[in-house]
Amino acid sequence: MANxxxxxxxxxxxxxxxxGLLKQDRGEDCMPCRIVGGGAFLGLAAYSYFSGxxxxxxxxxxxxxxxxxxGMRSRKLGIAATSMGLAWLGIWRLFL
Numbered sequence: 330m331a332n333x334x335x336x337x338x339x340x341x342x343x344x345x346x347x348x349g350l351l352k353q354d355r356g357e358d359c360m361p362c363r364i365v366g367g368g369a370f371l372g373l374a375a376y377s378y379f380s381g382x383x384x385x386x387x388x389x390x391x392x393x394x395x396x397x398x399x400g401m402r403s404r405k406l407g408i409a410a411t412s413m414g415l416a417w418l419g420i421w422r423l424f425l
Contacts, residue, residue, distance in 0.1 A: 363423055370419030374412045381408035 385404055
């Protein structure tokens with residue numbers, strides 16, 4: 330117990346370095362965890378894109394008949410943006 334060092338008030342008052350904390354946290358991630366996690370996000374991105382576009386084409390007549398302000402173009406853009414976001418998360422999980 331005598332070897333435990335009590336931090337000074339000056340050290341406690343100083344904010345911790347964010348980059349240092351992120352480096353410490355990153356060391357616990359194993360390669361298989363990264364591969365499985367990144368692959369899951371990339372697979373989800375592909376499924377979201379193809380499934381979303383397929384369902385959108387199935388509902389094309391109803392969407393055009395409804396005369397909504399969100400037509401086919403904005404819906405396809407939404408599906409593509411969601412898929413791109415998931416793909417970016419997969420790449421980030423794999424490499425960064």
